[in-house]
Amino acid sequence: MPDRVKNSVKLKHLYARAGFGITPADLKNQEHWPVGKTVRSLFESSERFSPITVVNENTDLVYNGQPMMAANVNMTGGMTGSSGGMMASQADAMRSEETKRLIQETRNRQERDLNIAWMTLMSTTQAQLREKMTLFWHNHFSCRVGNFMYMQDLNNIHRKHALGNFKTMLTEVAQTPAMLQFLNNQSNNKVHPNENFARELMELFTIGRGNYTEQDVRESARAFTGWQYDGKTYQYSFREKSHDDGTKTFFGKTGNWRGEDIINMILERKETAQFLSRKLYRYLVNDVPDEVHIREMADVLYRSGYEIKPWLEKVLTAGWFYEPQNIGNLVKSPVEFLVGLNRQFYITYENPGVLIQFQRTLGQVLFNPPNVAGWPGGRNWIDSSSLMHRLKMPSLILNAGLIEFAGKATPEEEAYIAAMRKQQDSVIKRVQAKADINKFIAGLPPKTSKEEIAGFMLEPPVNPSMLAEAANSPDIKTLLIRLTSTPEYQLC
Structure with a gap:
């Protein structure tokens, strides 16, 4: 294999893992670059930190009696007398139910906006490495709460420190309202210590099972008492009165430890x-x-x-x-799969909410992990049902659900194609995706063969039957839809 080809394989692999893929034009431009230069370029393009700021209402304010949503509730006032008191109580109950409904509607909208904002950022940014690592930390510090301003803040901490210092990120994550609420450290105080955060800090976020004892969990929980957020400002605020200032023994060391000390001792291991x-x-x-x-x-x-x-x-x-x-041995997560498609074919969505439907179908909805351990990943992404959806989705997005057949179609195939074409209008209305496949084709180096396109699109080595099918494809668009609809395209 010529050095040029070997280097191209390396660069394609690098971008598949450290980002969400490389364009044919960029691969051509960088094919003579040594790996070190490309890695430096990835870091340089990811130096800039761009926070997501689409959520600007804190729905928790409603629960503390603040008038964020109350102005949207139009109810009649109370009445005097016993019957009037009963009517007033009914009105209060109705007002309460209406407020809860409005809060939930707001949260649903915020969840949608936040999800789409991040999907759009990953699909368009030059800072691929930062976003790829933000996705890693999003799953590492798995968290799920109903307040999407908190989730946005947590996501921006992952993004800010994605390429920075782990200790700094860990400390800031532990002090976010999202994590304090999710793992119950908000209710962790010297009278009633709560061990949830202390346990997950060690089991999932830092040192792993087998490297600490139950006593370490208990003593660590005491050290994190007082780590809470303020009920009025919703910012982290150490509560001295809630903190257990007694001596604690952690990892065999005794002292009047606080949460920062616990983090330091864990990282020393x-x-x-x-x-x-x-x-x-x-x-x-x-x-x-x-x-x-x-x-x-x-x-x-x-x-x-x-x-x-x-x-x-x-x-x-x-x-x-x-x-x-x-190379070509990892299963793409649903988000990596969708973002990779979006980037390769410059896909835009008139109804971007469909991206959340796709995530739900494939088993990974951003900001909604299954539990504190996050998505298990790897081969767990694929089962018979999810694979079927993965194989159908590229044709759904790129060609309204139709995969063209090669050569002369059989009568059964012709009937199938006719039925699928009737469904295309319905699919177009539901998905409302616009892919610029011509822009992708225009970025291919001159005289690129169909076999070379197949080699570019798929990370695993292309087998002879795949090369033969590529050569028989009637046009490049058909070839691209076929390639993205293969099991091999699910790997990176």
């Missing part, structure tokens, strides 16, 4: 760097951990004081990252 490195390895490299490579990653993360940039650089510039067994 090399097992934390190993736990994080194993998780990142499965996200970027391979579902099957290689403990030698993971130790290399952990050494870099630990020695740097948990700086994320050198940690990522270690992975993305390592020779083993580009070994054949690590």
Whole structure:
């Protein structure tokens, strides 16, 4: 294999893992770049931090009697006398139900706006590496609460520190209203310690099972008493009166520890760097951990004081990252699958809400993880039902649900095609997606063969039957729809 081709394979693999894919034009422009230069370019294009700011109403204010939504409720006033008192009570109850309904409508709208804003950002940004890592941290610090201003703030913390320092991000995440509410640390006080956050901090966010005891959980929970958010400002505020200031023994060390001390002691343990490195390895490299490579990653993360940039650089510039067994072997998450399609074919949606329907169908709705452990990922993304939907979705988005047949169609195929064409108008109205396939084709280098297009579109090596089918495709658009509708396209 010529060096040029080898380098192109590496760069395509790099962009599939560190981002959401590369365009043919960019691949052509960078085909002679060494890997290190491309990695530097990915970091440079991701230096800028652009927060999402579509949610600007805090629905929790309603529950504290503030008039955010009350002005939208038009109810009659109370009356005097016993019957009037009863009518007033009924009116109050109706007013309360109407307010709850309006709150839920607001939250539904906010959830939709926040989801679409992030999908749009991932589908259009040049800061691919930052958004790819934001998606990683979104699942690592899995959280689900009904207040989408809190969820937006949490997401922006992931984005801000995605390539920064893990300790800084961990501390800020632990102090967000979203996480304080989700894992009940808001109710963690010296009279009634709550262990939820303390447990998940170690089990899921840092050091992993087997590296702490139940006593460590209890003592850690005491240290995090007083970590709460203010009921009026909804900002983090350490509550001295709620804090247990007694001595605590954690990891065998005794002292008057606070939450910051617990975080420091957890990060001092090399097992934390190993736990994080194993998780990142499965996200970027391979579902099957290689403990030698993971130790290399952990050494870099630990020695740097948990700086994320050198940690990522270690992975993305390592020779083993580009070994054949690590190419085209990961299943794309539903979000990666949809964002990759959007980026490749410049897709826009007149009804962007359909993106949430697609996420729900495929099993990953942003800001709505299944539990505190997040989405398990890997091969868990695929079952018989989800694979069927994945194979149908590209043709649904790119061609209103129709996959063209090659050669002369049989009578059965002709009947199927006729039925599908009748459904196209309905699909177009529901999906309202516009793909600029011609823009993709225009970006192909001159004289690119159909076989080369197949090699570009699919990460796993293209088998001979796929190459033969590519050669027989009547046109490039048909070829692209067929390729994106294959099981191989589900891999990156």
